[in-house]
Amino acid sequence: MTAEGALARVIRSAADRTAAGTEVCDLCAAPVAEEHPHLYDSGQDEVRCVCGPCSVLFAERGAGDGHFRLVPRRRVRLPRVDTGPLGVPVGLVFFVPRADGTVTAQGPSPAGAMRWEVDADAWRRAAEACPQLASVEPDVEALLVNTVHGQEHHWIVPVDDCFRMVAVVRREWRGLSGGGRVWPAVERFFADLTERS
Structure with a gap:
């Protein structure tokens, strides 16, 4: 997608x-x-x-x-998942395993979502360290991570939640650094995820 x-x-x-x-x-x-x-x-x-x-x-x-x-409706908060080996340089990102065995990572930006291919072996190792990741349904669920500003959110969510998060960032971003509105809006998004789970 x-x-x-x-x-x-x-x-x-x-x-x-x-x-x-x-x-x-x-x-x-x-x-x-x-x-x-x-x-x-x-x-x-x-x-x-x-x-x-x-x-x-x-x-x-x-x-x-x-x-x-x-698209399933489950939302599961996970313990901390080490995403460093997945090679993604940002702290607000979601990982979508695909039916063909590939995995993509996407992070929000003021222009929309940035996309990276993730090494499949690195994803398998992450799933071995956190067995719940093996249950993520390809194409329709994602691992959503927020480690920005000391946050520790790691969730299995429906992909539509991820695109809502991208829309929040795009709508609230101001200037070069995001301004004062984007990160409180992201925090509200994750607080809402907690309520809805």
Whole structure:
């Protein structure tokens, strides 16, 4: 899933809600609640909004011939995960294992998400050190990490949470260093994750 495509989706969804007053299901065009399920579209490599009834169609693995996968809702806080060997130079990042065995890391920036390929062997070693990482569902879940300003957040989350975090950073960033609004907004995002888990 490309960060640019998912971020564009979040921005379009916000614009659609503003223009029409409500967001709609990408499959049947029915209105959806503010909190609603998402599908991962493997053909377009992006996340799509879906209403409750349509989401039921994709609840079983293999439904839709694997083209659409329901994004799970679980959020699990992990003990500290050593991400240093994964070779990512930032403290706010998410790691998405892919169905083909690769792993991507994406970090938010004022221009959207930056993306890196992660060494697959390094990811396997991280999963050996933290066995819960082996349960991350490819393409639809991620390891989300925040070690900025002394924070220690390590979570398994749905990928749509990660793209919401990217949108928060992009919306709140000011100037070269981020300004005074971005890091309090990131802290609120992680406080909300704690409440929702």
